[in-house]
Amino acid sequence: MKVTISVIKADIGSLVGHSVVHPKIIEIAKKEIANANKKKKIIEDFFVINCGDDLELIMTHRNGIDNKNVHGLAWNVFIKCAEEAKKMKLYGAGQDIISTAFSGNVRGLGPGIAEMEFEERGSDPIIIFMADKTEAGAWNLPLYKIFADPFNTAGLVIDPKVSKGFIFDVLDTKEGRKITLKTPEESYELLSLIGAPSRYVVKSVRRKEDNEIAAVSSTEKLSKMAGHYVGKDDPVLIVRAQSGFPAVGEVLEPFANPFLVSGWMRGSHHGPLMPVSFSHAKCTRFDGPPRVIAAGFQVANGKLLGPVDLFDDPGFDYARNKANKIANYMRMHGPFEPHRLPLEDLEYTTYPEIEKKLKDRWKKI
Ligand code: 13P
Ligand code: 13P
Ligand code: MG
Ligand code: MG
16 A cells, blocks of 8 residues: 655744744644544644744655645644744744635645655655755755765665666746656756756656656745745755665765755845754754754654654764854855845845836936
8 A cells, every 4th residue: 555755834933033933833733633633534644843933744644645635634734823823923923824725735825745655665764854944946956966976876876776867857936847857868957957946946856767756845936826025935855765765874965065055044045054953953043044954764554653863963063064164154245145145036125126216326338
């Protein structure tokens, strides 16, 4: 019997600006899921956690992706939590609930969604990455490294089950279209697109040999859904590991270097993505720097064993130190690019007003 992993997330309000989800909200979410499931069994197992100010619902079930009952359950949890957040006057209460018109699916309503369905292997390790203060395309670089870069993933060279390559499904968020590209043979074409993560976003990765799902990300762009800035996408990513997929350590390896992502303060700055333990997923310095956590689970008969807090490892201390150095260096630029995002990618801007105010003072050159 197939199992589905659904990770559905939303920022429904937070404690002290955009720092963390209030512990009471996490309790409410857990209780709501358990109660809903008592009335009607929809899911097999679940785990609720926060990454900074984002509430993350990790669920397993037998209903496949885009299931009305599963999405409905998550939606009700967010609505209940947002109601409480409003009562508590938490910051940005209801932030990611952009539309309340639920009709069977949370896509397009504000939450981020990553789901995959597969037949459980003899042993099935998965890693769920969750980020705060960054955009959906932040997974492009690590996904390329995990599934297509032999300098990252030894298995691409030495494991015959992995070396046949992978298929990347890429969305063009500007034009609303998608494309499928194969690695290694189309690596350069792939990189030419996904190297522009504000526009092109890797939605999923499959094994070329048998089309088996290997990774799925949330690609919802909040500002596109809302038509204006409400908060950053703060995406999630599910990756399967071992036995025909990259090993757990190969999946984590790209995060040993804190690459630059966009997000951070007001969603409008480039900064390093810092891998941290669950307890350090709390963006404070200039509302950042952007964070990523990794929750490892074994999926066993539809249940989740774990999580293991995978970045809670001194092996990532160097990445954290380096991220702090990069953060200082980037901050030194203040309002200048490339710390500040280019004009077209800015989430907040006074630019049109300034143009208007100064319009009669420009002189032809
Ligand atoms: P073990 O020999 O510890 O199972 O490790 C194999 C492996 O895949 C390491 O990445
Ligand atoms: P979030 O997207 O995490 O809510 O952060 C918003 C923001 O503007 C931080 O400065
Ligand atoms: Mg927020
Ligand atoms: Mg957030």
